[in-house]
Amino acid sequence: MTDPLALKPTVVAVIAAMAAATYLTKAGGLWLLTRFGVNDRVEAALEVLPGAIVVAVLGPELATGGPPEWLAGSVVAVVAWRTGNIFLALVTGVGAVVVLRAML
Amino acid sequence: MVPPYWSDSTEMPTTDELPETEQSTDSVTDETETSIDDTAPSAVTFDRDGIRAGFVTCVPVALGVAGYGIAFGVLADRAGLSIAEVALMSATVLAGASQIIAVELWADPVPAATVVLAVFAVNLRYSLMGAALRPWFKHLSATRTYGSLFFMADENWALTMRDLTSGSRRGAFLLGSGLAIWLFWVASSVIGVAVGGVIDDPATFGLDFVLVATFVALAVELWDEASTAVPWAVALVTALVTAQVLAGQWHVIAGGVAAAVVEVVRRD
Numbered sequence: 001m002t003d004p005l006a007l008k009p010t011v012v013a014v015i016a017a018m019a020a021a022t023y024l025t026k027a028g029g030l031w032l033l034t035r036f037g038v039n040d041r042v043e044a045a046l047e048v049l050p051g052a053i054v055v056a057v058l059g060p061e062l063a064t065g066g067p068p069e070w071l072a073g074s075v076v077a078v079v080a081w082r083t084g085n086i087f088l089a090l091v092t093g094v095g096a097v098v099v100l101r102a103m104l
Numbered sequence: 105m106v107p108p109y110w111s112d113s114t115e116m117p118t119t120d121e122l123p124e125t126e127q128s129t130d131s132v133t134d135e136t137e138t139s140i141d142d143t144a145p146s147a148v149t150f151d152r153d154g155i156r157a158g159f160v161t162c163v164p165v166a167l168g169v170a171g172y173g174i175a176f177g178v179l180a181d182r183a184g185l186s187i188a189e190v191a192l193m194s195a196t197v198l199a200g201a202s203q204i205i206a207v208e209l210w211a212d213p214v215p216a217a218t219v220v221l222a223v224f225a226v227n228l229r230y231s232l233m234g235a236a237l238r239p240w241f242k243h244l245s246a247t248r249t250y251g252s253l254f255f256m257a258d259e260n261w262a263l264t265m266r267d268l269t270s271g272s273r274r275g276a277f278l279l280g281s282g283l284a285i286w287l288f289w290v291a292s293s294v295i296g297v298a299v300g301g302v303i304d305d306p307a308t309f310g311l312d313f314v315l316v317a318t319f320v321a322l323a324v325e326l327w328d329e330a331s332t333a334v335p336w337a338v339a340l341v342t343a344l345v346t347a348q349v350l351a352g353q354w355h356v357i358a359g360g361v362a363a364a365v366v367e368v369v370r371r372d
Binding site: 003004006008011012013014015016017018019022023024026027028029030031033034038040041044045046047049050051053056057058059061062063065069072073076077080081086089090091093094097098101 | 266
């Protein structure tokens with residue numbers, strides 16, 4: 001049984017390194033842009049980045065799912081498109097995936 | 105994607121809500137002086153209203169994230185980490201997928217280099233996400249920008265992009281939504297260690313679907329037939345192929361970079 005309040009020095013050191021590495025990724029992209037400036041090409045690239053990242057996250061995520069995830073994903077899309085309400089879209093989507101997984 | 109100047113966030117918060125006058129003067133000057141410049145989202149605010157809006161919008165999403173936090177806590181407990189160590193990791197790293205991978209790699213003694221490298225690789229996608237915030241964050245001070253970025257996770261980045269592209273100009277939205285994620289993530293990972301194994305599998309309650317649902321909603325928001333069809337197709341195909349070949353999150357970077365390159369070539 002581990003002591004709940006134990007803080008082993010090596011573990012703390014590894015966590016600190018993990019935190020530093022993560023912050024480097026979170027702040028690094030924007031910092032590089034600020035440091036080296038933005039030209040037309042970078043501007044064009046940045047414009048498509050949000051959508052491209054979203055699609056790149058979603059594609060493989062949905063590909064590993066099956067019909068319940070695909071159908072629930074469509075439910076989210078339709079609700080988000082018709083209502084513009086993110087909360088409603090999330091709740092109906094999660095509800096749909098639970099029901100569809102039980103059914104299909 | 106230029107936000108209208110007359111959107112609701114131009115309403116100034118009342119003074120009793122905002123004791124720090126510095127924050128409100130900020131937005132007042134931006135508002136009046138940059139309204140002619142229609143090439144960039146002008147007058148990005150950074151106030152308590154933005155923090156509150158981000159926090160409130162993110163709570164339902166953060167509840168889903170908490171499902172993962174519990175799963176992470178359970179795994180960390182099995183890896184031999186104490187509650188204090190788990191709380192410290194969740195509070196300072198704040199990146200779900202990479203933390204789960206880290207505790208899966210955990211051993212005695214800790215393979216430090218492997219763990220840190222894996223964390224870095226899994227989180228590299230954040231640098232692209234942070235870069236995408238530039239049109240709005242370039243109006244914020246360094247402290248606000250780099251402070252907010254600490255709180256960036258996948259889910260609240262998606263909510264923030266959705267909010268900013270709809271023209272709200274609330275620069276504090278990332279911070280507010282990130283605080284919600286932070287709170288629920290730290291609390292749920294501690295609960296995970298404490299209860300161990302009660303919610304073994306977040307899929308039982310559909311919690312594994314929250315990330316997908318958030319991103320689908322954002323995709324609907326960002327979709328614009330004329331300008332997004334080609335780069336999105338490129339990103340999708342690249343990501344699907346990369347995911348087949350490489351484990352981890354490389355497909356996000358590959359998809360994002362491929363779409364950006366194609367767009368640059370297309371414009372030339």
